[in-house]
């Protein structure tokens with residue numbers, strides 16, 4: 001049984017990777033592996049080791065292959081690791097490929113009947129009689145399929161040195177206190193653990209050792225973080241249509257609001273949510289609610305944004321607030337609906353026909369998902385326009401460790417809204433007059449009494465008094481003011497995070513690319529003595545800090561997760577004078593970005 | 608507040624009829640849509656409608672331009688083609704006290720916007736939704752719409768070979784609580800229907816045959832003034848008495864069927880063509896289908912059901928309009944965030 005492990009010997013020759021390796025688990029979708037994988041990840045987290053988990057799932061409810069990648073890293077690098085150190089093969093269908101892609105020396109835990117040890121000589125194989133163990137540990141045949149996955153948690157846990165008490169805690173947490181399920185799963189883990197201790201050759205290559213780096217941290221996904229931000233921002237109307245990877249943002253919000261936004265006296269909610277018939281309708285309801293004075297939002301992904309684009313143009317042209325969360329997935333079309341991509345940069349920047357530029361926010365971590373979601377409502381109302389919060393599947397649906405969020409103190413910014421009193425004092429109010437010279441007019445809300453303030457909102461040409469107009473000068477004045485308003489936003493949106501090391505070799509990235517960029521920069525410095533400066537973009541429009549960074553760098557590597565260099569296209573448009581400095585670092589295969597990809601491409605440019 | 612001579616009659620709010628008008632219409636002279644606008648103004652004046660509480664919505668089309676021509680003191684929203692129902696839905700959620708009036712066309716509602724209309728009815732968004740039905744796309748110069756009758760002929764000769772969609776049977780099928788049909792050339796009936804709709808709480812679908820004098824008013828058109836006049840069969844003589852007027856106007860018992868709205872207003876139906884019960888859904892559908900087979904269009908308040916929950920009930924929102932809630936009511940405190948964070952450690 002352990003012959004292959006003994007024969008290979010590779011493990012003994014390599015040094016032990018402590019708190020610094022990756023595990024990939026190949027299973028079948030719908031087999032309950034999600035719980036097992038989360039328990040593994042959570043246990044490492046509870047042992048104080050920085051960890052990230054990425055679920056690579058198919059667009060399918062049950063039956064198709066799925067993978068889960070866990071990366072533990074003491075230094076806190078949580079981007080996907082390019083190479084897998086331990087593979088757990090539970091899916092016969094993909095097992096051969098799963099083994100074929102491993103780097104030499106990797107460990108493989110596999111279901112014994114698959115006989116994977118015959119495939120390669122340079123790996124360390126650990127066959128496990130899963131079926132036997134399941135039958136022995138779980139009396140209910142119905143549950144065998146689910147419980148089988150918990151066995152590998154026990155086997156791998158024992159081998160990697162996980163603390164079984166922490167595993168048990170992780171199970172109760174994951175199963176939310178359901179006593180029966182907890183008992184069954186713990187029995188399975190225990191069976192795996194005991195079998196492994198008695199039968200599996202001990203390995204010294206990969207180990208988890210208790211640390212204290214995750215103390216006080218939370219584990220959350222970006223969608224839940226955005227949902228919390230929206231709830232604390234007092235969102236009043238959610239109109240949405242289900243789409244992966246955005247659905248769980250709305251669903252989390254509905255759950256949170258159920259808990260925290262009900263009037264205790266009546267049990268009625270201060271938050272309305274409607275699952276609309278499609279994205280055309282979601283966008284319409286967002287605008288209707290924003291027009292009437294509510295904080296409104298929707299959640300969607302690329303196909304939905306495409307459908308919404310006519311409405312978004314209406315919102316931009318008629319100046320109505322609304323927040324559009326776009327959790328991007330791999331497009332175009334249905335694309336890879338359960339894989340990640342920064343593929344909607346351009347459509348969100350310019351969504352709709354005619355001349356349009358929108359304010360976009362790009363959170364790069366969990367705290368920012370929360371903060372930017374909160375802030376987006378202030379910005380939407382301040383600028384009376386649709387705002388995009390752009391994340392992606394990697395941020396939105398994967399689990400990330402984070403410091404607990406800080407409470408957003410202070411008052412909501414409800415923007416320039418005139419009530420009855422103010423209207424009485426103003427002589428000749430016009431809905432679209434630029435009174436303050438910042439491009440932002442004053443609005444009124446339907447239902448304001450006093451007989452003043454009514455106006456007509458129209459998607460056709462209008463003058464500052466909101467009257468229909470096709471006059472060339474009225475049209476030009478209007479679209480020029482909208483552009484001026486966009487420029488005003490430069491002083492309001494989150495500034496980029498700039499790390500100027502003195503190096504004139506700059507990297508510009510945004511959103512979910514951040515962890516991989518950080519790691520790549522450290523590695524380039526350590527391995528090749530190559531220093532870089534870094535600007536992490538957090539919003540559109542580009543701010544003065546972006547101008548300064550681009551001006552001061554000799555070369556700028558723009559890192560993004562799409563084929564067409566969409567962010568670079570925007571940069572070229574706004575900064576044609578720097579066109580020669582830009583170099584594109586691209587990643588677009590549906591997987592999350594990893595440091596190696598960035599490092600390889602930049603190194604090739606530097607040769 | 609009033610701009611006309613002091614002698615002009617005022618309603619209970621002290622408003623004159625002039626206070627309910629809008630900008631000057633830019634539609635073709637004789638367009639049916641303008642007659643509907645006129646009746647909206649009359650009905651609002653007579654119903655003491657608080658204009659500042661009105662949200663006027665529309666899609667795109669000649670019909671959809673008309674919200675600019677009534678209620679200058681109301682807030683208007685001319686949105687995109689066929690997508691006004693969602694806009695009104697959002698506004699109604701934000702401020703449940705708004706009185707919503709939507710004006711659409713047969714193209715706007717029965718083609719590009721049919722999905723949104725269907726779902727607005729299903730959710731029972733409180734709105735008076737008027738379909739100004741001329742069987743053509745007026746604004747894009749006379750193409751057939753989906754309400755054009757089979758065999759109907761366009762001005763330039765093309766014949767419609769597809770069956771029409773009837774907005775009223777569709778609305779009743781979907782469970783709409785207030786479904787009416789009228790004719791822009793019958794101001795009296797339209798006035799009564801609009802006033803009844805103003806007292807109703809829920810989606811009101813009102814299909815108003817409204818001839819397009821420019822593209823669809825020739826003798827071979829089924830939506831011409833002549834054809835509409837010849838084939839219009841009012842089901843009943845409608846009476847509407849607002850709750851506040853009930854003391855002065857008594858409905859004679861036994862003569863008519865009377866439906867009482869939740870606000871206390873009463874609608875009376877005195878049978879003309881048949882003894883039709885407007886609360887009988889299956890009976891109404893049967894009657895309408897028979898009418899369609901015979902080439903008649905039956906007008907009146909076809910179907911009423913005052914007992915349906917609205918979107919405000921099914922979303923379980925607070926009674927105060929959401930837009931009137933302040934930050935204290937909308938933003939949970941630090942202890943709520945701490946609790947959420949604890950659950951995630």
Ligand SMILES: Cc1ncc(C[n+]2csc(CCOP(=O)(O)OP(=O)(O)O)c2C)c(N)n1
Pocket residue numbers: 667668669670671688711712713714715716739741743744745746747752
């Ligand atoms: C998305 C979109 N497609 C097409 C049009 C062009 N368009 C404007 S009005 C109209 C039809 C209007 O017909 P109807 O609703 O019956 O109104 P009517 O003019 O007959 O009153 C069309 C197709 C548009 N404005 N928007």
Ligand code: SF4
Pocket residue numbers: 633634635637638639640669670741745746818819820821822
């Ligand atoms: S084209 Fe027809 S629908 Fe349009 S305004 Fe003229 S008559 Fe009315």
Ligand SMILES: [Mg+2]
Pocket residue numbers: 668712713714739740741742743744745752
């Ligand atoms: Mg029409």
